[in-house]
Amino acid sequence: MNKIARIARLLVLLWCSNLTFSQSLDEHFVVPDSLKPFSYEEVLKKFWGSYEDTAKAIPYLKTCLAKAVQANDSLKMAEIYARVYFYEENDSLKLEFLNKSISLSKNLVHTLYPAFPYSSKGNFYLEKWDYENALDNYLKALDYAKKSKNESFQYMVEYNIGLIKSELGKHQEALQIFRKSREYEEKRGIRDTIDYLDIMVHLTESYTKNNKIDSSDYYIARTFSSLNYYDENLYYQLLLNQGVNFYCKKEYLNAEKTLIVTLPYLKKIEDKAFLVKAYYYLGKIKESLVDHEESIFFYKRIDSVFNYTQFIVPEVREGYLFLINNYKAEQDFENQLFYVDRLLKFDSIMRKNNTQVNEKLVKQYDTAKLLAEKEKLIEVVYTKNSNFKLYIWILVGIVFGVTILFYYQFQKRKLYAQRFNALMKEQNRRREKMAKESVINAKTEEIKKLKIAEEIKTDILAKIEKFEANKEFLEPNITTNSLATQFKTNSKYVSRIVNIYKEKNFTNYINDLRVEYLIEELKTNKKFRNYTIKAISSEIGFNTTEAFSKYFHKKTGLYPSYFIKRITEYEDELEVPA
The missing domain is CATH 1.10.10.60 (Homeodomain-like)
Incomplete structure (x- = not known):
């Protein structure tokens, strides 16, 4: 991940800056005299030396682009467009820069392009909780990374796909991806500590979602000592996970105390996912402590975030049910109707994610991985001559088993359809029959x-x-x-x-x-x-x-x-x- 990951984190730093890259690539830019003697590579090196200083970084990137255009070098132009994306605040321009980077590099043979701009587009949509577009771009990034055999980038993209799986409720599959990401980082010597700690935050959360609280607690304890030193935001995200674990163990007072501490810091983070989860579990804690007034307060905070961002986490649906039932009991029909409508909107978005995005995950990611494993299996079969026949029979057995499974599913769906049609007809006949029959018909x-x-x-x-x-x-x-x-x-x-x-x-x-x-x-x-x-x-x-x-x-x-x-x-x- 290395420099790529560092660039990805620039977005957070630049939100605090008053400078913007809008109109920064205008045709009237003139390379400063002080930079004219230097080559593209030398100016780019200067950029890396001051990439966190926006005032210095932007002129360096403009100069690099001007030199790349002058040399008609598609790869270098693609590199700069992919980097200036992180200095731009306007969403339309951000996408325009990434699309230019992709267009310039899609026909090149390179280990990082166009995989990197596709991955950045995926990050752009993921931050806006548009899982469908995020997944589309991650899958394209993954395809190019595999073609160029960039193993490190493959792991990074698959990790982001794991984030989507986690938000869609596919917790077991997400956990497998996060575990592989951790193992890969540790195997290669944890080259980028921030990225490693980010993996640990989501790994511990995933263990909790899979009801493996002990494993989650183990990795939280192992990570805490180094996390506070490297990144404050990640520290409070991990602290949130610890608070959730307290709740799962019914240590409600410890859970409440821990989660309340995280709120001021989570509110500062642009990604509201962790804030929503904090509100949700504080609401659940108050429910457990029979403090319905406070539960309502926190569940309404979730709704305010949802109304502003359209961000959903499947488990927080319970908060809407609580609000609906509360107002139903109070006979406050106006508020009951309001939150029923909110819940229907929430369910509509969740259904879209669960159908369209899940379908793409299965067809384009899970199935692709299965086919890749199948190809590896076939390769092993043909290279190990001593076990050749055995492996062929195994492969035939798998294909036969899958065929039988598909046939069984087809027959099952056909049978269900027949039962459904018969049931609809039977209901109509039963109504007519019940109208005519009398209780006197008993024996x-x-x-x-x-x-x-x-x-x-x-x-x-x-x-x-x-x-x-x-x-x-x-x-x-x-x-x-x-x-x-x-x-x-x-x-x-x-x-x-x-x-x-x-x-x-x-x-x-x-x-x-x-x-x-x-x-x-x-x-x-x-x-x-x-x-x-x-x-x-x-x-x-x-x-x-x-x-x-x-x-x-x-x-x-x-x-x-x-x-x-x-x-x-x-x-x-x-x-x-x-």
Whole structure:
């Protein structure tokens, strides 16, 4: 990373400067007499000697560009455009400089160009949380770095892709990348300490997100002594990770004390990701301490950052749910609606990231890595003659296994589609059938065995009908005892009447009502489809997401997530004009 990484950090230093590179590459620039005798390489060396001093660095870069243009040297022009990017504050000009650098160098054979300007474009979009454009440019940078066999740059770009994976919730995959980055830096002797410490910040955070708190604590302790000396910002980012670990270990007071210390420093950093996480965990701590007023304060701070930056972290979604439920309980419908709209906007951005960006990650990064590993495997197979046949059979087995897997997935999707269509038709038939049928259809012999007085039976059936009409089955923890208490009768009577007249046991009767209600609700209520599976299960009376998903699959042959996705597509198909 070396000089490249140092240049990348210049952006932070230059935000504090009053100088800008806007209009700095105008055609009227005249090389100072003091620099005319020097060659391009000599002026560039002077630049590196004072790159942190903007007033000196800018004239050096202008002079380098003028000499490169005069010599019609595409590579040198590309180098300067890629560097002046870091001195420019105007976003349009920043991208213009990088695009010029790419255009000038894309047909050259070089270890760093155009990989470096592509990577810088990726950083530009990553800082704006535009993961799709960031990933596009990182993938191009990675491709050029591989072609030029620049191993160091490959690791740097893959590390940035790891950051995107982490923000998208792909924590296990991100952890693997961060671990490889740490191992590579340590193996080559930690050439750039700041970059190494930055890796350690994200590595410890990733261990925490993977519920490996002990590993995270170990690397935090190992890193702290050197981190404070080298970089204050990284120190407080690492301190934030330590505060989160305290929270995970339910040491709420230590967590709160640690996180509060980080806030003044995290607010100064342009990247608001760490600040958002600090607000989120302070909100969670206050929830745990039953201080709802303070929880609301911190969750609203998250919303203010989101409203300003459109930055999202998947886990902070819980903060919006807390605000919605709080205002719902207070019957403050105006604020409840406000945060429902905010949550829908949040979910919309998250869905875009989870579909478009994840799809690109799989197709263009993960699959590419898999294919590269496959090529290595084939090379090994052909070079090790003694094991040649064995390796060929392994490769054939892998291909066969993958083929079978794809075929299984295809058949599974086909089966699910058939089940979905059958379910939609069955729902319509069931409504017509229920309208015509009467409870009198129960088997005569079993009714006789009830041994329940006619007036009691009639009363319970009427109350069951009212229970269904009022959708009281959506309440959680319904049992025969609770329903019998509500009906002011015997629980055995309720159980026997449900068994005979509904032709199912009591638990299945309640859960069937819930699932049938949900299917109808999802067909008609588009907002309901935006709920998480956890929220839906709670809304219709199930105690756990797992119990809800299992019963929905048992009842319909489909999982809730598939049904929600398919019903949206089904509705879109119906709306397409003939």
